[in-house]
Amino acid sequence: MKTAIIGGGAAAFFASINIKEHFPNSEVVLFEKTSKLLSKVLVSGGGRCNVTNSETSTSRFSKSYPRGEKQLKKLFNTFCNQDTINWFESRGVKIVSEEDGRMFPKSNTSQTIYDLFISETERLGIKIQLKSGVNSIKQEEEKINLEVNGHNLLFDKVIVCTGGSPQSEGFNWIKSLGHKIENPVPSLFTFNIPNEKITQLMGLSVPEASVSIQSTKLKHKGALLITHWGMSGPAVLKLSSFGARILSDKEYDFNINISWCGESNFEELREYFQSVIKENTKKKLFKIRPFNFPKRLWSYLLERSELVEEKPWGELGKKQLNKLIQIICNDTYHVKGKTTFKEEFVTCGGISLESINIKTMESKHVKNLYFAGEILDIDGVTGGFNFQAAWTTSFIASKLK
Ligand SMILES: Cc1cc2nc3c(=O)[nH]c(=O)nc-3n(C[C@H](O)[C@H](O)[C@H](O)COP(=O)(O)OP(=O)(O)OC[C@H]3O[C@@H](n4cnc5c(N)ncnc54)[C@H](O)[C@@H]3O)c2cc1C
Structure with missing residues (x-):
């Protein structure tokens, strides 16, 4: 199985690492359009990366999402904050809580999260291609054709993790495949x-x-x-x-x-x-x-x-x-x-949850195409909720069901 991950942010790394854990023999290629990886992770939480929140009730946790509350409440049964903590700690990164519920790596620097993601992709043999923006997606029978830097590449499965876009035109390439787009506006x-x-x-x-x-x-x-x-x-x-x-x-x-x-x-x-x-x-x-x-x-x-x-x-x-x-x-x-707010912003809007099968994150319009992270019409308040949404949706997408 050959899988492409589009994007090089939090959701993309989490998805690609988990695919290799679920399907060790698969080939995973990550395409990032810029020359930098995990840019938002590095600057997040004032350089400390507020990875999740310590709220213990999933019902209260999901109330922190003005968009996506109902859907996330169900998804949190599969992957919630405690799973995030276990995921990082089982890979040697201790996560600690602050009084207000925000959780950070014990090292107090987002570099630890960056380093872990990079070393995990190396360990698992995930290929990373920088300066490789994906310009179009086409269904070709059971496969998906991606246009990357003028080349057409075929994949069995594709997860789109390209983040939010402040302009609705940024979603045109996804809209043209039949997906409904909720008009993007800033939040926070x-x-x-x-x-x-x-x-x-x-x-x-x-x-x-x-x-x-x-x-x-x-x-x-x-x-x-x-x-x-x-x-x-x-x-x-x-x-x-x-x-x-x-x-x-x-x-x-x-x-x-x-x-x-x-x-x-x-x-x-x-x-x-x-x-x-x-x-x-x-x-x-x-x-x-x-x-x-x-x-x-x-x-x-x-x-x-x-x-x-x-x-x-x-x-x-x-x-x-x-x-x-x-x-x-x-x-x-x-x-x-x-x-x-402190340069921290998220996009309200994106791919409508009506256009995807929320149990799998697969598109309802293109078979074998999945979405995860801030590209979805899901966003939360500050406190680690936006990263948690990225971890949860990309973990579910990585099952490639
Ligand atoms: C300054 C700042 C601080 C933040 N701090 C926190 C925090 O502490 N806690 C928290 O929970 N949330 C925080 N957030 C929000 C959080 O960072 C985002 O919700 C999260 O990073 C979204 O992850 P993502 O992978 O979906 O998208 P992104 O991190 O935006 O990654 C998308 C990637 O896809 C690439 N890309 C886009 N289009 C293409 C294409 N066509 N082809 C190839 N690649 C493409 C982009 O270049 C980018 O690298 C913060 C946000 C900001 C801006």
Whole structure:
């Protein structure tokens, strides 16, 4: 059996190594269009490669994928995070977990993952051809014909692992074979909030904010980080991921509402503040910081509510209190534009899961053609979920069923 793997990234390496494990006598050739292998693996996770996440429930794990949740939930029964850990550890790479669930090689460098993949391909005799972009795929009876650098080559099986493409034209060669393409748009970005004083608080992080996007159902709770261009942090990144398509349709021009104290509503806050006032009548507003707000944030929220810091709590009028509560639980900002998060981005969209047999990753349109990795319309939030999707889909594709 002769198999071609198109691409030289995470999914391509994982697929080719696993094919040789499943079919030791097969011939495997990997075609990478550039002169570099595993470029994203090397820069991933800030150069540490966040290979997976330690979440133990597959149901909760799959909830981290705005696209592909339902399908991955089933696939994780075959290959999930623990299988990833076992896969790397059985090959001598220890994987360790951080407090927030992200998992990295113990060496703390993605070079370890790169070196393992390269040494495994050498050990297993996988052929690697660089500067070999595949331009077209044709079915020829039971075989598949690939056009590589002007040459036509025949293979029994082919796995396409060419990653995401920011432009829909990047998928034309796959679309022409009958596959449905979900329009690609970026996911995982931070919000630009130009001309707002809030950016003066850059570097400040609020642990339990809740952010929602006006006129949508999109809402996420979590840490919120103020940056010099706007807002970032887990709450914003999750919104950008779950709202990738809606926010693209809005051309990244929308309003957000922020509750700086999590989920408490107006009435609950009114009760809370009435007791704060009762206990601190003579104390000045700046002295008592509700919800342990950082000092700079509390000063900013008071100013935004048009309140003087020196005012005693007991002198707060009803209207003034209402305004303060409104700012704390329903502060509004205008987002205009987005910024890539630490250069880490993934594509929302790609080959529709309707076009493939999800149990095998085989195309429904071309026999013996398979897909794995970010080329699929599957993507997750940050935390190791995107690599896990690449490992899972390429492991299943490598069974060549
Ligand atoms: C800066 C950055 C940091 C990241 N950090 C993390 C992280 O820590 N954890 C995490 O889970 N996810 C992370 N991600 C996301 C993760 O890297 C990707 O989801 C994952 O690499 C996708 O793997 P892939 O093999 O499907 O695609 P890719 O890694 O994009 O590989 C595709 C390969 O195919 C080649 N190719 C394309 N077209 C052709 C063609 N026609 N012929 C031949 N070759 C072709 C490309 O040149 C490329 O080498 C990060 C992404 C970025 C950009």
